[in-house]
Amino acid sequence: MSREDGRDGGGAEGAPPEQLAFIRESVRKAKGPRAKPRTWRGAALAPELPVARVLVDKGVLHLDRYFDYAVPEELDADAQPGVRVRVRFGAGRHRVREGRREGGGLIDGFLVERLAESDYSGPLAALAQVVSPERVLDDELLGLARAVADRYAGSLADVLQLAVPPRSAKAEQRPSPDPLPPPAAPGAGSWGRYEHGEAFLRALASGGAPRAVWNALPGPEWSAEIARAVAATLAGGRGALVVVPDGRAVARVDAALTELLGTGRHAVLTADAGPEKRYREWLAVRRGSVRAVVGTRAAMFAPVRNLGLVVIWDDGDDSHSELHAPQPHAREVLLLRAAQDKCAFLLGSWSCTVEAAQLVETGWARPLVASRERVRGAAPLVRTVGDQDLARDEAARAARLPTLAWQVVRDALRSGPVLVQVPRRGYVPRLACANCRAPARCRHCAGPLEAQEAGALRCGWCGREEGSWHCAECGGYRLRAQVVGARRTAEELGRAFPAVPVRTSGREHVLDTVPGAPALVVSTPGAEPVAEGGYAAALLLDGWAMLGRPDLRAGEDALWRWIGAAGLVRPQTAGGIVVAVAEPTLRPVQALVRWDPVGHAVRELAERAELGFPPVSRMAAVSGAVAAVGEFLRAVELPAEAEVLGPVPVPVVSSGGPRRVGAPPPGERWERALIRVPPGKGAALAAALKAAQAARMARGAAGGEAAVRVRIDPPDIG
Structure with a gap:
C-alpha cells in the first residue's frame, strides 16, 4: 500500500x-x-x-x-x-x-x-x-x-x-544471441572532409566523450558517417544509440551499419516493426546482446549497456517531438543521457537549429564543420525568383511556373530527375487576397474558401457557397492561389512537360527512392525521395507561404525544409541547380543562397537572446477554458523571476474543421498563457506547474470544462 x-x-x-x-x-x-x-x-x-x-x-x-x-x-x-x-x-x-x-x-x-x-x-x-x-x-x-x-x-x-x-511473452521466451566481440576501429572515410572529423573518430575509439554539433555536407554520405562514428564507439568497448526522424532514415543508417559491421551488431527499434519484433530487439539491447541501436524517437530511451555515444540526426524535424504526455523532445532526452552517462554526443544535420547553435555558443559542444571551399564544392547552385520577378513574368501568372524555373527544368531533364517541393499536399488550392494575401475565409464559420471547377467559391469546412466575397482586411475583391497542393502542381507540370513522367510523394504515399532517369518528382517537405545519383535540379515553390507563418520558428523551419530538399541535388560542380521562389532579400533565403545555416542560426539566437525568447529562456504554455486558466494562474506559485504573457484567446475550431492535437474542442473558447523564466529557472518552473496541476487533479478538477493543459517548451508560440 x-x-x-x-x-x-x-x-x-x-x-x-x-x-x-x-x-x-x-x-x-x-x-x-x-x-x-x-x-x-x-x-x-x-x-x-x-x-x-x-x-x-x-x-x-x-x-x-x-x-x-x-x-x-x-x-x-x-x-x-x-x-x-x-x-x-x-x-x-x-x-x-x-x-x-x-x-x-x-x-x-x-x-x-x-x-x-x-x-x-x-x-x-x-x-x-x-x-x-x-x-x-x-x-x-x-x-x-x-x-x-x-x-x-x-x-x-x-x-x-x-x-x-509493451510485453510480448513469445519474445521473452526466445533467448537473445551472445554478444559479439568489439570490431576493429574503422578508417576515417568521408569524415576526412571535416576539419576535426578524424580527431572526433579517434576520441570515440579511445573511450573519450567528445560533444559535437555536426553541420553535415549535402549528399548521401551522412548515413555512412554516422555508421563510422558508431563503429568507432563499439571498437572502444562501449555502446552507441542513434535517433533519426523516420523509417526511411532508419533504413539508410541500418544499411550503412550492416555494410560496415555486418549483421548482429546493432538493433533497429521502430514502431513499424510490430510489437513482438520491436520488443524482441529491445530485449536484446536490455540483456546486453547488442550494443548499438538505431531507431526513431521511441529509441531515445533504449537501455544500451555502457553507453558511449548518443547521436541525433536532423533535430529540427517535428517527428523528434513526442506527441504523448509529457511530450519530450528526443534532443533534450539525449542531452540528459549524455550528462547522466558522461558519454559522447553528436547532433548532426544539413541545416542548423537555434538549439544546436546554443550548444556551441555556450561551449557545451564543439562545431564539427567543413571548410567553406568544401561546402561550396558540395552544395548546388541556388538561384531565386522574388515577388518583383513574378509580377513581370507572364509565364508565372499563367502557369505558376516562372520562366527561370521552366528553363532550369527543361535543361535539367536532359540529364536526370527534377525535384519540385510544394508546401502542402492535396489538390484543392487555398485562396488569399491578391492585394494583401490575407487568407480568404468563410463569413459563417471562418473556414478556408476553395475554388470549384465552375469558378464558384465554397467553404472547405461547412460547405457553404460564397458568391460575393471581399477581403475583410483591405476590401479587395481579387483572389489568388495561396498554396497549391502537390497533386495540383503535378497536374500542371504534366501539362507543361507532357513527355516526362511525373511522380508524387506525400503523406498518403511516400517514395523512398526514384531512378536516375529524367522525371518530375513533386513532393511535400520531408517526403522527398532520394534519387539515384542525385537530382539534376530542384524547384522550391511558394516560399512565401512558409516564411509568412506567424510563428517564431518560421524562418528557421523554412530554411530547414529548403536545405533538406536542396541537399538531395547534385553538387554545383556536377551541374546541380536549385531555384527558390522566394524574396531574395530575406535572411533565410540569403542563408540558402550562401549555404550557411549555421550563420543563420547564430543570428537567430542573438536576436532571441535580446528578446528573451527560447531557447535562451525557458517557457511553458498553459491552455484551457477561460475560467480554468485564470484559476490555475492564481493558484500556481511561480518562481519570482517568472513572467506571465497573456492569457490570449486560442483560435476557435469550427465543428466542421479539422482538429489539431492540443486544440480546444469544437465551438469552445480557450485561452493560452505563456510563462517565461530566465536560464537556470526551468526546473523550478516545471516543479511549480507540476505541483499546481497535481493539486487540481486531487480536487477532481482535471477534466471537462476545468481541464488545463501544461506543456513545457511548446514548439509553437506564434
Whole structure:
C-alpha cells in the first residue's frame, strides 16, 4: 500500500508544503476508511526484504509516487527489482471477507526495489502477481525517466510508457544471441572532409566523450558517417544509440551499419516493426546482446549497456517531438543521457537549429564543420525568383511556373530527375487576397474558401457557397492561389512537360527512392525521395507561404525544409541547380543562397537572446477554458523571476474543421498563457506547474470544462 508521505519519488517533489498537505489529505479522503492497507489473512511473507516498492501505471500527477506492498512467499523468487507486477489499486482493493478478496481492480506496475520494512505505519496489501521475471527496468533507466518527468512537468508512469515497450511473452521466451566481440576501429572515410572529423573518430575509439554539433555536407554520405562514428564507439568497448526522424532514415543508417559491421551488431527499434519484433530487439539491447541501436524517437530511451555515444540526426524535424504526455523532445532526452552517462554526443544535420547553435555558443559542444571551399564544392547552385520577378513574368501568372524555373527544368531533364517541393499536399488550392494575401475565409464559420471547377467559391469546412466575397482586411475583391497542393502542381507540370513522367510523394504515399532517369518528382517537405545519383535540379515553390507563418520558428523551419530538399541535388560542380521562389532579400533565403545555416542560426539566437525568447529562456504554455486558466494562474506559485504573457484567446475550431492535437474542442473558447523564466529557472518552473496541476487533479478538477493543459517548451508560440 502507499506511503502517504510521498517522499521518495513523489510527483509533487519540490512543491510548497501547503500543496503537499492538500494532496495528502485529498488522497486520504478519496480512499475512505475501507482503503486502509493490510496483508491478506494467513499469507506467508517473504523471509527477507518482505516489502516491495511499486510504481503503479497511473499517469496522474497526484499519484506520481511509489506505493509499498507486501511480498508473498510464493512470489519471493520472481519479485525482483525491475520486473513487471500487478497489484490491487483503488477503493475497496483491500477488503477481505471470509478469506476472499473483494473489490478493487488489478493494475500494472513496476517493482522498483525490495526493502526490509516500510515507513508506512499500517499493514500492507500483497502483490497480486509477478507478470514476468524479466527485469526490464534498472536504476539507470529509472533515473533517466525521472529526470525527463521532472523536466517536462509530467508523471514518471507516463515516461515509462514511452520508455518500456509493451510485453510480448513469445519474445521473452526466445533467448537473445551472445554478444559479439568489439570490431576493429574503422578508417576515417568521408569524415576526412571535416576539419576535426578524424580527431572526433579517434576520441570515440579511445573511450573519450567528445560533444559535437555536426553541420553535415549535402549528399548521401551522412548515413555512412554516422555508421563510422558508431563503429568507432563499439571498437572502444562501449555502446552507441542513434535517433533519426523516420523509417526511411532508419533504413539508410541500418544499411550503412550492416555494410560496415555486418549483421548482429546493432538493433533497429521502430514502431513499424510490430510489437513482438520491436520488443524482441529491445530485449536484446536490455540483456546486453547488442550494443548499438538505431531507431526513431521511441529509441531515445533504449537501455544500451555502457553507453558511449548518443547521436541525433536532423533535430529540427517535428517527428523528434513526442506527441504523448509529457511530450519530450528526443534532443533534450539525449542531452540528459549524455550528462547522466558522461558519454559522447553528436547532433548532426544539413541545416542548423537555434538549439544546436546554443550548444556551441555556450561551449557545451564543439562545431564539427567543413571548410567553406568544401561546402561550396558540395552544395548546388541556388538561384531565386522574388515577388518583383513574378509580377513581370507572364509565364508565372499563367502557369505558376516562372520562366527561370521552366528553363532550369527543361535543361535539367536532359540529364536526370527534377525535384519540385510544394508546401502542402492535396489538390484543392487555398485562396488569399491578391492585394494583401490575407487568407480568404468563410463569413459563417471562418473556414478556408476553395475554388470549384465552375469558378464558384465554397467553404472547405461547412460547405457553404460564397458568391460575393471581399477581403475583410483591405476590401479587395481579387483572389489568388495561396498554396497549391502537390497533386495540383503535378497536374500542371504534366501539362507543361507532357513527355516526362511525373511522380508524387506525400503523406498518403511516400517514395523512398526514384531512378536516375529524367522525371518530375513533386513532393511535400520531408517526403522527398532520394534519387539515384542525385537530382539534376530542384524547384522550391511558394516560399512565401512558409516564411509568412506567424510563428517564431518560421524562418528557421523554412530554411530547414529548403536545405533538406536542396541537399538531395547534385553538387554545383556536377551541374546541380536549385531555384527558390522566394524574396531574395530575406535572411533565410540569403542563408540558402550562401549555404550557411549555421550563420543563420547564430543570428537567430542573438536576436532571441535580446528578446528573451527560447531557447535562451525557458517557457511553458498553459491552455484551457477561460475560467480554468485564470484559476490555475492564481493558484500556481511561480518562481519570482517568472513572467506571465497573456492569457490570449486560442483560435476557435469550427465543428466542421479539422482538429489539431492540443486544440480546444469544437465551438469552445480557450485561452493560452505563456510563462517565461530566465536560464537556470526551468526546473523550478516545471516543479511549480507540476505541483499546481497535481493539486487540481486531487480536487477532481482535471477534466471537462476545468481541464488545463501544461506543456513545457511548446514548439509553437506564434
